[in-house]
Amino acid sequence: MSATLSLTVNGKAVSATIDPRTLLVDFLRQNLGLTGVHVGCDTAQCGACTVHLDGRAVKSCNVLAMQAAGAKVLTIEGLATDGELHPMQAAFRECHGLQCGFCTPGMVMSALDLCARHPHADEATIRAELEGNLCRCTGYHNIVKAVKQGAAAMGQEARHGGE
Amino acid sequence: MGANDKGVIGERVLRKEDARFLTGTGQYTDDVTLPHQAYATFLRSPHAHATIRGIDTASAAKAPGVLAVYTAADLKGVNGLPCGWLITGTDGKPMNEPPHPVLASGKVRYVGDPVAVVVAESITQAKDAAEMIEVDYDVLPAVVNPVDALKAGAPQIHAEAPGNKCYTWALGDKAAVDAAFAKAAHVTKIDIVNNRLIPNAIEPRAANAAYNAADDAYTLYVTSQNPHVERLLMTAFVLGLPEHKVRVIAPDVGGGFGSKIYLYPEETALVWAAKHVRRPIKWVAERSESFLADAHGRDHVTHAELALDKDGKFLALKVQTTAAMGAYLSTFASCIPTILYATLLAGQYTTPAIWCEVTAAFTNTAPVDAYRGAGRPEATYVVERIVHQAAVEMKIAQDDIRRRNFVRTFPYQTPVALLYDIGDYDACLDEAMRIADVKGFAARRDASAKQGKLRGLGYASYIEACGLAPSNIAGALGARAGLFEAGEVRVNPTGSVSVFTGSHSHGQGHETTFAQVVAARLGIPVENVDVVHGDTGRIPFGMGTYGSRSLSVGGTAIVKALDKVVAKGKKIAAHLLEAAESDIEFADGKFTVAGTDRSKAFGEVALAAYVPHNYPLDKLEPGLDETAFYDPTNFTFPAGTHICEVEIDPETGVVKVDRFSACDDFGNIINPMIVEGQVHGGVAQGIGQALLENCVYDRATGQLLTGSLMDYALPRADDLPSFEVATKVTPCTHNPLGAKGCGEAGAIGAPAALMNAVLDAMAARGIQHFDMPATPHRVWSALNAQRS
Numbered sequence: 001m002s003a004t005l006s007l008t009v010n011g012k013a014v015s016a017t018i019d020p021r022t023l024l025v026d027f028l029r030q031n032l033g034l035t036g037v038h039v040g041c042d043t044a045q046c047g048a049c050t051v052h053l054d055g056r057a058v059k060s061c062n063v064l065a066m067q068a069a070g071a072k073v074l075t076i077e078g079l080a081t082d083g084e085l086h087p088m089q090a091a092f093r094e095c096h097g098l099q100c101g102f103c104t105p106g107m108v109m110s111a112l113d114l115c116a117r118h119p120h121a122d123e124a125t126i127r128a129e130l131e132g133n134l135c136r137c138t139g140y141h142n143i144v145k146a147v148k149q150g151a152a153a154m155g156q157e158a159r160h161g162g163e
Numbered sequence: 164m165g166a167n168d169k170g171v172i173g174e175r176v177l178r179k180e181d182a183r184f185l186t187g188t189g190q191y192t193d194d195v196t197l198p199h200q201a202y203a204t205f206l207r208s209p210h211a212h213a214t215i216r217g218i219d220t221a222s223a224a225k226a227p228g229v230l231a232v233y234t235a236a237d238l239k240g241v242n243g244l245p246c247g248w249l250i251t252g253t254d255g256k257p258m259n260e261p262p263h264p265v266l267a268s269g270k271v272r273y274v275g276d277p278v279a280v281v282v283a284e285s286i287t288q289a290k291d292a293a294e295m296i297e298v299d300y301d302v303l304p305a306v307v308n309p310v311d312a313l314k315a316g317a318p319q320i321h322a323e324a325p326g327n328k329c330y331t332w333a334l335g336d337k338a339a340v341d342a343a344f345a346k347a348a349h350v351t352k353i354d355i356v357n358n359r360l361i362p363n364a365i366e367p368r369a370a371n372a373a374y375n376a377a378d379d380a381y382t383l384y385v386t387s388q389n390p391h392v393e394r395l396l397m398t399a400f401v402l403g404l405p406e407h408k409v410r411v412i413a414p415d416v417g418g419g420f421g422s423k424i425y426l427y428p429e430e431t432a433l434v435w436a437a438k439h440v441r442r443p444i445k446w447v448a449e450r451s452e453s454f455l456a457d458a459h460g461r462d463h464v465t466h467a468e469l470a471l472d473k474d475g476k477f478l479a480l481k482v483q484t485t486a487a488m489g490a491y492l493s494t495f496a497s498c499i500p501t502i503l504y505a506t507l508l509a510g511q512y513t514t515p516a517i518w519c520e521v522t523a524a525f526t527n528t529a530p531v532d533a534y535r536g537a538g539r540p541e542a543t544y545v546v547e548r549i550v551h552q553a554a555v556e557m558k559i560a561q562d563d564i565r566r567r568n569f570v571r572t573f574p575y576q577t578p579v580a581l582l583y584d585i586g587d588y589d590a591c592l593d594e595a596m597r598i599a600d601v602k603g604f605a606a607r608r609d610a611s612a613k614q615g616k617l618r619g620l621g622y623a624s625y626i627e628a629c630g631l632a633p634s635n636i637a638g639a640l641g642a643r644a645g646l647f648e649a650g651e652v653r654v655n656p657t658g659s660v661s662v663f664t665g666s667h668s669h670g671q672g673h674e675t676t677f678a679q680v681v682a683a684r685l686g687i688p689v690e691n692v693d694v695v696h697g698d699t700g701r702i703p704f705g706m707g708t709y710g711s712r713s714l715s716v717g718g719t720a721i722v723k724a725l726d727k728v729v730a731k732g733k734k735i736a737a738h739l740l741e742a743a744e745s746d747i748e749f750a751d752g753k754f755t756v757a758g759t760d761r762s763k764a765f766g767e768v769a770l771a772a773y774v775p776h777n778y779p780l781d782k783l784e785p786g787l788d789e790t791a792f793y794d795p796t797n798f799t800f801p802a803g804t805h806i807c808e809v810e811i812d813p814e815t816g817v818v819k820v821d822r823f824s825a826c827d828d829f830g831n832i833i834n835p836m837i838v839e840g841q842v843h844g845g846v847a848q849g850i851g852q853a854l855l856e857n858c859v860y861d862r863a864t865g866q867l868l869t870g871s872l873m874d875y876a877l878p879r880a881d882d883l884p885s886f887e888v889a890t891k892v893t894p895c896t897h898n899p900l901g902a903k904g905c906g907e908a909g910a911i912g913a914p915a916a917l918m919n920a921v922l923d924a925m926a927a928r929g930i931q932h933f934d935m936p937a938t939p940h941r942v943w944s945a946l947n948a949q950r951s
Contacts, residue, residue, distance in 0.1 A: 029194075030196075034187065035187070035190075035191075035193075035194035036186070036187015036188065036189070037187070038191070038365075038366070038417070039193070039367075039447075040365045040366065040367065040417075040450065041450035041871075041872050042449045042450045042451055042871075043450065043871050043872055043873055045450075045871075045872035045873060046365060046450070046872060048365055075187065076185075076186065076187035077186065077187040077188075079186070080185075080186050085182075085185060085186070089185040089186070092181070092185055093177055093178070093181040093182075093185060094177065096177075096178070096836045096837065096839075096840045098181060098184055098185065099418075099670035099671070099672070099840060099844065100184075100364070100365070100366065100415075100416065100417045100418040100669050100670030101180070101181075101183075101184025101185075101189050101415065101417065101670070102189075102191065102364075102365045102366040102417025102418060103365045103417075104184050104185060105187050108185065123885065124881075126880070127880040127881040127883075128880075128881050130879070130880040130881075131879050131880060131881050133880075134365060134872070134877055134879065135365065135880075136363060136364055136365050136418050136420070136844070136848070136877065137365075137418055137670045137840075137844045138840060138843055138844050138847075139843035139844045139845075139846055139847030139848075139878075139883060139886065139909075140843075140847065140878075140879075140880040140883055141840075141843040141847075141883075141885050141886050142839075142840060142843065143880070144880065144885065
């Protein structure tokens with residue numbers, strides 16, 4: 001059995017014929033080669049596969065690719081523009097918010113979703129909101145710092161953009 | 164930051180590796196897909212202990228897409244997986260070392276033991292086919308607890324290990340210890356369990372093995388912390404392949420924490436099968452498989468006694484530990500609860516007599532091996548828990564009892580074989596107390612009490628031994644491998660530098676730290692240095708990364724290679740400058756004739772080495788490419804004090820880690836940002852052990868009850884506070900970097916600090932004993948058992 005799927009991924013229109021059981025994460029990794037989307041568990045706990053589906057953070061291991069039909073998907077690969085890191089990516093780098101890098105794409109995508117909903121999140125809010133993303137390397141200390149700094153940078157950019 | 168100066172050492176240089184990780188362009192093993200890729204899955208035992216009466220693979224072999232199905236019967240000529248450390252018991256006999264087959268042979272010995280491998284066109288087809296394999300099991304009684312395993316009448320796991328005993332081993336002077344206890348003013352006794360842990364690097368283990376018939380050679384991509392060791396063990400001991408015909412590549416690796424040191428059955432089976440199937444074969448563990456089949460950590464049961472004089476001076480320490488090995492001996496399993504444990508029992512103290520006896524037991528569980536800290540967290544937990552308890556019993560302040568016993572004269576020979584070269588334990592304790600605001604604790608405790616909460620403060624003054632060495636002494640103690648590291652510094656003709664290291668980075672940031680070391684020495688920008696690791700086809704033979712050794716051992720190998728580069732550069736410069744070699748000085752990237760302004764830049768010398776038109780060809784080879792191997796003369800001894808402050812809600816049993824403060828002495832620091840990150844991560848894992856994590860096997864059936872991230876609680880962002888970290892520096896005396904290592908300290912200090920804080924808080928309710936993890940249910944139960 002196969003089904004046809006059309007969607008937009010990182011700003012590009014994509015069409016494919018797939019097994020309808022295909023998970024979104026497998027479609028992104030295997031069909032599109034977007035291997036920045038990582039698989040860290042099999043119970044939707046670790047969040048390494050987090051992408052944005054129509055602007056909302058989802059765990060792509062828990063979504064069928066067919067559920068993304070017609071939608072806009074944004075992955076870590078679609079964040080930087082013209083080789084320049086997104087302010088949140090830059091903040092992770094500047095705050096040493098990553099070590100092995102495996103949870104990082106999901107963490108950054110969750111952080112962006114968090115900031116969209118809580119532009120001025122305090123530490124407690126950031127920690128609570130990151131509950132769905134596991135990191136085994138950093139102890140979250142520098143991730144929390146990075147999210148704060150990234151949010152501030154995004155706020156500044158938005159203000160500049162509005163001027 | 165001006166990179167072109169020595170200031171690059173000690174700078175918070177941002178990591179070179181981050182650009183790829185932040186943009187999704189890192190390349191982890193699962194990201195490697197080869198032409199004509201096939202996929203494998205392992206059929207694993209559902210039973211903890213059973214005899215295999217037969218395996219029928221016929222229908223699986225005929226299933227759609229299946230390329231091959233293999234069981235132990237097919238692996239003719241394939242040996243078992245070796246153990247890298249021979250422990251000799253107190254009876255003078257070598258440890259019992261039963262075979263560790265690649266695929267279970269005759270018997271299965273833990274839930275998850277691999278029984279068959281299915282190779283198919285797709286992973287779905289492989290999994291579908293694996294379900295069609297019929298294994299006829301005769302289920303046997305199982306034993307999962309190491310103390311139970313040693314009891315008379317326990318189920319026998321291996322014919323080669325009567326009574327399930329691997330060894331009984333001891334260290335120290337028992338007679339001296341007994342004599343000290345006889346004259347002690349006070350004796351403190353504790354019984355503690357060091358809970359079993361599952362490492363859970365966020366990247367699951369994975370492998371992709373390919374065979375190339377044209378040159379009869381293999382390539383293995385694998386999640387490994389030490390690709391050369393992996394290759395040596397696999398080729399020379401298990402598969403009987405020529406070492407040079409196998410290239411092992413450990414690309415970006417998503418965390419290790421010890422669990423990716425070992426040679427595992429899965430990648431070994433894949434390499435063997437790749438030649439038979441003539442297709443590259445990929446296997447990626449699902450998280451459930453990681454729980455079942457990654458090497459676990461800890462799992463000790465210990466009785467300890469500390470003898471003190473009337474002033475609280477430690478007279479002697481006596482420790483008896485039962486340690487689980489799991490069903491088979493993993494690569495370094497045997498040395499963890501012995502060489503890396505008992506030797507650390509002096510801690511930071513002058514305890515004159517110590518005796519430790521360890522019995523290692525086989526159990527029907529996944530193999531147990533090194534997990535972040537590996538033996539040293541277990542030792543610290545024993546020492547710091549018993550010191551805490553002694554202070555409580557003798558009514559001595561926790562900092563005071565430690566100060567009364569600190570080692571202050573170096574070098575210091577402990578009664579358990581180690582020679583501490585340097586340290587300043589008072590400095591770390593003072594600073595930890597300052598950043599923890601210990602002075603304000605009493606007021607905070609009162610404030611908590613007003614709200615019906617229990618607040619406690621706990622100390623852990625830990626020591627660790629890192630950079631395991633030297634090889635000849637380790638060899639005398641049973642090591643079956645060398646413990647050196649290798650580094651190659653290849654200066655390119657244009658003056659940029661490629662460094663090839665045997666160390667492996669899987670989060671530690673070597674690409675940056677090592678580049679800082681090279682840039683500082685050669686006076687070139689950090690950007691001009693690339694660090695290559697993780698590929699046996701490119702790097703010299705090295706031992707990889709474990710035991711916080713990368714900078715102190717791997718970094719030193721690079722420094723030694725740099726010495727050779729500079730020495731040769733001086734010869735070349737002397738020729739170019741028409742001066743005597745002895746008059747050439749090298750500093751700030753320039754070779755200068757001493758006392759003159761005549762100089763040649765490093766880049767000019769590099770170019771001359773590769774375009775040797777004006778060059779002393781009669782005396783000197785062209786090129787500027789040097790390799791060094793470094794075998795340390797001693798361990799390094801990072802040490803520090805961690806202080807944890809918790810608040811317990813007795814109504815719910817929830818333990819909130821309110822403050823965690825660490826002051827560590829890692830010797831000289833190259834990149835403080837990276838060092839702090841290592842401490843944060845280690846502390847989080849230590850807090851995880853003490854607060855949340857617990858691997859539980861059902862005692863009756865041997866089933867793993869904590870087999871997913873929904874049952875086994877990894878710390879999440881909202882379980883942890885932000886940390887206060889500081890460092891003090893006493894440079895290591897025996898390596899040129901003065902570095903000691905920082906990777907494991909957090910995981911070593913944190914569990915004892917946290918549990919001492921929990922006990923301090925619960926002391927108000929008369930509780931003096933409590934085992935990890937301090938989960939709400941366990942804490943609530945303890946408080947309420949006391950109440951009733």
